[in-house]
Amino acid sequence: MRVCHLITTLDIGGAELMLARLVEGMDRRRFPTAVMSLAAPGPVADRIRAAGVDVTTLDMRRGWPAPSGLLRLAGRLRALRPGVLQTWLYHADLLGLAAGRLAGVPRILWNVRNSNMRMERYGFLSRRTLDACRLTSRHPDGIVVNSRAGYEAHRRIGYRPRVWYHIPNGIDTALFRPDAAARARVRLALGVPPDAPLIGFAARVDPMKDHDAFLRAAALLVRRRPAARFLLAGEGTQPGGRLDDPVRRAGLGGGLLRLGARADMAALTAALDVATAASRGEGFPNVVAEALACGVPCVVTDVGDGAEIVGGAGVVVPPENPERLAAAWADLIDRGPAARRDLGSAGRARIAGSYSLARAVRRYERLYASVARGDLTLRGAA
Secondary structure, three states, X not given: OOEEEEEOOOOOOHHHXXXXXXXXXXXXXXXXXXXXXXXXXXXXXXXXXXXXOEEEXXXXXXXXXXXXXXXXXXXXHHHHOOOEEEEEOHHHHHHHHHHHHHHOOOEEEEEEOOOOOXXXXXXXXXXXXXXXXXXXXXXXXXXXXXXXXXXXXXXXXOOOOOOEEEOOOOEOOOOOOOOHHHHHHHHHHHOOOOOOOEEEEEOOOOHHHOHHHHHHHHHHHHHHOOOOEEEEEOOOOOXXXXXXXXXHHHOOHHHEEEOOOOOOXXXXXXXXXXXXXXXXXXXXXHHHHHHHHOOOOEEEEOOOOHHXXXXXXXEEEOOOOHHHHHHHHHHHHHHOHHHHHHHHXXXXXXXXXXOEHHHHHHHHHHHHHHHHOOOOOOOOOO
């Protein structure tokens, strides 16, 4: 039974990387797989192709899709003849529903990847797309959510699907693991002293990620802990982008590393003393679970499922509160390396037990097999 995945882009992001990990891990003898991207292919497309999975791009421009794009998508689906179409992210959800019905795809599932999005921070078209998804949410055969917070947030705004399926993201704990050699290597390459507290935030530049709060908290902490160093990784974090002004205001100088998108996130994460998610809104923050898998304690804002993922392996603070963020960092620094290692060990055990990649892949496989049979009653925890 063929499964076709439709996603808005294949740039580096949480949903895109989870899709790549899923198709790499699925049994493709049982579930022949194809992936389609609405926009031009990004770096994640190469990773998926390297796994032997066909990737098609529709090269749609941003904005309202032209009818020709919808018809091309429907034509591609007719050629592939999937038993299940799994869409990822709002634009793909909406277009996939329309094209899938035109193409006669038997089962269509949406995939909701975030929670309390503040749509006033986004453009008109993004807001209208979410409105359209809300109004048509009864028409797919079901909706997958990767977080309990995502379920609650979308239910509040009026999503009324036939059934919800809760499948948390999965982390490759063989890749994301404590690695003393990587820690030493990365710190040497970046010019970070072995004993300097290194605090990292891995996220693309987006209004919901709240890099400004991270930078303001860093400016507060460095006054009290001048040895602290800070690291930003993710698309748009490199010099010459939207962060230039807030970085200048923070006045961190050489104490801030701006790395942009990186392919070595497991090694970078293993080099940290504290990982952070400073977001205003999240669903399932992958970077938090990946850091815990690396044995790195976390400070996270209380949004999405961040607090549930961390458990006792870090500190939870309110969003948009640089003072509390800086205080939590200072607390973990002051506890010392041994205490941080203990927290990290507890965090890794938590990820291996509840959020492994193998577990997530199995749950998706069970869902697709069930839905293909016409059994829509299989539920996760939502």
